Amino acid sequence: MRHHRGFAALLLTGVLGVSCAAHSGAVDADGVQALLPAQPGGSALALGSGNPNTDKRFGFDYKAAATAAQEGELRYWSLPATPLTYSSGGNGYTARLHLFASGGQQQFTWKTQRGYLSSPHDVRNQEFTVYVRVHEPLTPLNAQVxxxxxxxxxxxKDGDAxxxxxxTFGPGGPSGITRFAKELTHPLYDYVVLRPLLNVALxxxxxxxxxxxxxxxxxxPGEVLNQLYIDTAPFDAAGRPANGWQLLSEYTDVQGKRTGRHYDTLADWGGWQTTLRMDGYRSIDFALPSVREIVPPAP
Structure with a gap:
């Protein structure tokens, strides 16, 4: 387990632009490649060989627990879905893993936030990495990671929190392959269907x-760039990350630009919680989740 502020300085070999990333080439202790350099003194959290069931910096919803598993040299965790009725309507299945890199508690909402939802230790600009595998679709209409x-x-009492x-990354259909979504007041979601840059689906x-x-x-000012990268053959024969990262989709959130029915407010703050969420499948396997605060490249 590693939880620390600041990675070794990473050399950025190019600018992460609107359509592609210049990979830094640096890898962490688990062999996961970083695409952008770490923020000096920034918050970071990686599971590594730790146990997400016993470390308070990780958490699950609905009293769920993950089971350790191994295939060859690959070690991972399996998390079953929980049936639920969504507040926004309809029934389904979900599983959620939370990472708390800053160790704080939420103090502000999107209406009251002062640049952070908790404290300056929150991850304001981030690179969130995880390896996933889903099993048995149950509710195809909301199936996604x-x-x-x-x-x-x-x-x-406080939907604004x-x-x-x-x-999102999904199997296609009416919701598309990948989307940007925003939920500032629960359970009101805005979704923007994005054009995938690769021929791939969950x-x-x-x-x-x-x-x-x-x-x-x-x-x-007034913009946040959101990019989703994918590796479709993520492990080598030894069960180590292959680091074949490719840009799948991106969305620039802009102050005053509506994302759907509900919001035109930019989400530009540091978060105290980062989440892997699965919907619509019987279970999800995950490996090597990590989040790290990054240095944004110049435009």
Whole structure:
């Protein structure tokens, strides 16, 4: 287990632009490649060989627990779905893993936030990486894997504490392959269907590496760039990350630009919670989840 502020300095070999990333080439202790350099003194959290059931910096919803598993040299965790009735309507199945890199508690909402939802230790610009595999689709209409950033802990009394944005990867259909979503007041979601840049869709029984990068570019106020990267053959024969990252989709969140029926407010704050979420499948396997605060490249 590693939880620390600041990675070794990473050399950026190019600019992460609107259509592609210049990979830094640096890898962490688990062999996961970083696409952007670490923020000096920034918050970071990686599961590594730790146990997400016993470490308080990780958490599951609905009293769920993950089971350790291994295939060859690959070690991972399996998390069953929980049936539920969605607040936004309908029934389904979900599983959620939370990462708390800053160790804080949410203090603000999207209406009251002061640049952070908790404290300056929150991950304001982040690179969130996880390897996933889903099993047995149960409710195809809402089947997807979501990387959720700047999360919130809403309640019936305070729907504004939702304070979340996210990028999704799914099997296609009416919802598309990939989307940007925003939920500032629970349970009101806005979704923007994005054009995938690769010919790929979520398939049960197949491992994918997913990496969400989200940051506010220096000198470009009022915008946050959100990018979803994928590795469709994520492990080598030794069970180590292959690091074949490719850009799947991206969305620039802009102040005043509507994302759907509900919001035209930019989500530009540091989050105390980062979440891997699965909907619509019997279970999800995951490996090597990590989140790290990054240095945004210049535009």
């Amino acid at each position: 979501t990387l959720k950033i700047r999360g919130g802990r809403h309640s019936e 939702a304070s979340s944005t996210m990028m 398939q049960p029984g197949h491992w994918y590496g997913l990496k969400l990068i989200s940051y506010s570019r220096p000198g470009v």
